[in-house]
Amino acid sequence: MYTVPKLKSFSAAALDKAVEKLLAALKQEAASAKNEADWKIFRDRWMARKNGVLTEINDLWLKAAPKEAKREVGQRVNELKATVTQTVDKSRPGTATAVSRADLSVKASLGTVVATAAGPDALDITLPGIRRPLGSEHPVIKTMHEIVSVFRNLGYSVQEGPVIETDYYNFEALNFPPNHPARDTQDTLFIAGQEAKPQRERLLLRTHTSPVQIRTMEKMKPPVRIVIPGKVHRNDPPDASHSPMFHQVEGLAVDTNITFCDLKGTLDHAMKALFGSSVKTSFRPSFFPFTEPSAEMMVSCFICGGSGKRGSEPCRPCKQTGWIEILGCGMVDPNVYGFVDYDPRKVSGFAFGMGADRIAILKYGVHDIQLFFNGDVRFLEQFG
Numbered sequence: 130m131y132t133v134p135k136l137k138s139f140s141a142a143a144l145d146k147a148v149e150k151l152l153a154a155l156k157q158e159a160a161s162a163k164n165e166a167d168w169k170i171f172r173d174r175w176m177a178r179k180n181g182v183l184t185e186i187n188d189l190w191l192k193a194a195p196k197e198a199k200r201e202v203g204q205r206v207n208e209l210k211a212t213v214t215q216t217v218d219k220s221r222p223g224t225a226t227a228v229s230r231a232d233l234s235v236k237a238s239l240g241t242v243v244a245t246a247a248g249p250d251a252l253d254i255t256l257p258g259i260r261r262p263l264g265s266e267h268p269v270i271k272t273m274h275e276i277v278s279v280f281r282n283l284g285y286s287v288q289e290g291p292v293i294e295t296d297y298y299n300f301e302a303l304n305f306p307p308n309h310p311a312r313d314t315q316d317t318l319f320i321a322g323q324e325a326k327p328q329r330e331r332l333l334l335r336t337h338t339s340p341v342q343i344r345t346m347e348k349m350k351p352p353v354r355i356v357i358p359g360k361v362h363r364n365d366p367p368d369a370s371h372s373p374m375f376h377q378v379e380g381l382a383v384d385t386n387i388t389f390c391d392l393k394g395t396l397d398h399a400m401k402a403l404f405g406s407s408v409k410t411s412f413r414p415s416f417f418p419f420t421e422p423s424a425e426m427m428v429s430c431f432i433c434g435g436s437g438k439r440g441s442e443p444c445r446p447c448k449q450t451g452w453i454e455i456l457g458c459g460m461v462d463p464n465v466y467g468f469v470d471y472d473p474r475k476v477s478g479f480a481f482g483m484g485a486d487r488i489a490i491l492k493y494g495v496h497d498i499q500l501f502f503n504g505d506v507r508f509l510e511q512f513g
């Protein structure tokens with residue numbers, strides 16, 4: 130019984146020889162298929178997808194062929210496929226219908242076309258393609274898109290700004306005066322060699338996306354409703370929960386008669402849209418230089434449902450409290466309006482900001498923020 134050999138050489142002569150042997154075996158086996166049952170065995174032996182002769186020549190000849198021989202081998206394999214299909218069809222006892230003949234002639238002529246067109250530079254479109262792996266969205270980017278789309282649905286527009294900022298936009302205009310202790314909480318990386326410049330013009334890597342609030346208000350009169358996704362930096366050594374580079378999504382709404390109720394209603398809605406309609410929100414007082422009053426918002430733990438426990442185990446993400454701190458927010462400090470020429474007697478507004486990486490960590494149960502930035506495909510492809 131014929132078996133497909135591995136080829137030692139892919140030269141034209143070696144191919145001719147191999148093809149000749151294969152065709153001889155085909156002819157002989159076709160002739161001995163006298164009844165329907167024999168013919169089916171014959172057909173499966175040559176054409177079965179799993180280990181039929183055609184599949185084997187594809188694997189042992191075409192796939193194994195060196196790059197320079199691929200075209201030549203591909204052409205012969207295609208011709209063999211046409212011949213085998215034709216022979217198997219023809220050898221069926223008592224048949225060979227008009228339909229299959231027509232079918233065969235189409236296949237045969239396609240074979241001829243391919244064979245004639247395949248000059249040295251021709252592209253053989255019948256060769257198997259090269260499979261390229263599909264990428265997927267990075268989990269942090271995916272989370273940022275989700276947060277942004279919640280606010281876009283509320284009518285917010287998206288704004289972006291420079292990652293390298295001046296001291297003025299990153300600190301001063303946000304009500305962090307020079308030497309104010311709140312600057313210590315946002316130590317960052319400064320661009321070297323700027324000692325000659327006045328402090329407010331010195332460049333640094335922004336510590337938050339808030340400078341974009343100032344930049345937007347400078348060029349836009351109220352009402353303002355914006356959401357700001359972006360990359361930020363802090364002078365933090367990397368560990369499981371810190372990274373010198375991370376991502377924020379920040380929002381700002383300024384108009385007449387905006388109150389703390391609007392802030393609470395908006396953020397409560399957003400958290401339900403992000404984490405499910407059953408989450409509750411809670412606010413507690415906090416401090417940020419650019420908002421007054423300021424608050425930290427917590428959501429009821431969407432992992433343990435607020436119970437602090439998962440079965441008999443303690444719930445780690447909420448540290449058994451049933452609440453997860455998720456963002457900082459507050460009413461825009463009237464001092465900030467002074468920097469952008471808004472009249473604090475006429476307008477009011479709120480701002481909020483959240484860490485996109487932290488939310489992605491919570492959503493996907495990731496235990497080390499570094500995994501997001503190591504570029505390990507084995508980690509990232511789990512989110513595809």
Ligand SMILES: [Zn+2]
Pocket residue numbers: 430431432433434435436437438444445446447448449450451452
């Ligand atoms: Zn919990």
